Amino acid sequence: MSANKENNLIQAYVELNKFCQSSDYERALKAAGKILQIAPNEQKAFHCKVICFIQLHNFKEALTVLSNAKNASLASDLVFEKAYSQYRLNCPKEALETVDGASELTPALKELRAQILYRLEQYQDCYNLYRDIVKNTTDDYEDERKANMSAVVSNLAALTPTADLP
Amino acid sequence: MPPPMEAVPCKPLFFDLACNFIEFPNLDDKTGVANNKKQGAGITG
Structure with missing residues (x-):
């Protein structure tokens, strides 16, 4: 040059x-x-x-x-950016494929993956992932993340009223 | 006659927290700031 x-x-x-x-x-x-x-x-x-x-x-x-x-x-x-764009364009299936194709599941990809699973109504997997994220994250959004977890739990409860829920 | 009132579950709040990870990369190596910093550290020991 x-x-x-x-x-x-x-x-x-x-x-x-x-x-x-x-x-x-x-x-x-x-x-x-x-x-x-x-x-x-x-x-x-x-x-x-x-x-x-x-x-x-x-x-x-x-x-x-x-x-x-x-x-x-x-x-x-830029796997995260691609998956996030797909997620926002209402293509959660494609977004999940993109996330799972990443060589490493970074904290950003984990957070996004949980939101995608919620969108896909895979609430049990979503709940398990959020538990893992909450345990291993300290940031300014802990309250919001707990609200998301509550949303997952209430959806789980609505789907399976007999389930043993947290 | 209106039908009797019935309680329905509200849509739970769900926040987009992944959007906080949408950040610009650090451009210090491209703007020459990184080099200046290194030199600066040299001068001040």
Whole structure:
């Protein structure tokens, strides 16, 4: 890469970083696009582009760029983003397949997997997974997670009134 | 005559917590900040 091009790239990333930090997703999307025009193989710019689409609730476009065969190597690490887009597009089956195809079940994928199982009405599996997540997580969303667990339990109770529930 | 009142279960609340993991990657290595930090650490020991 020529020194000039490299310099341009750094400048473009500085700009992108600024918009990312101010959560200006429209401008960040443009900045990421600019980088990918100079250097189409920039994985981090591609990652930012996908995050922008998702934050702008354009899940369809996020999934389109992630599924494009041309972007296969750029998208290979963005399993969570792909599954989340599928989940938001009301394709929980596909989302579950994506999650289960990941090489490692990260905390993010675990959280998403539980929500997908809920959407698929697989409440027993969902409940077991939430128990595991609650046991191993300390964050600011413990109350919300407990609310989700309650929702799972009440659905279990509605389906099997005789079951021995927590 | 309206039918008699009947209790129905309400739809439970369910939060999307996975959305909190939708984050931008760290760009320090791309903006040159990482290099500056390293040098800075060198100067201050």
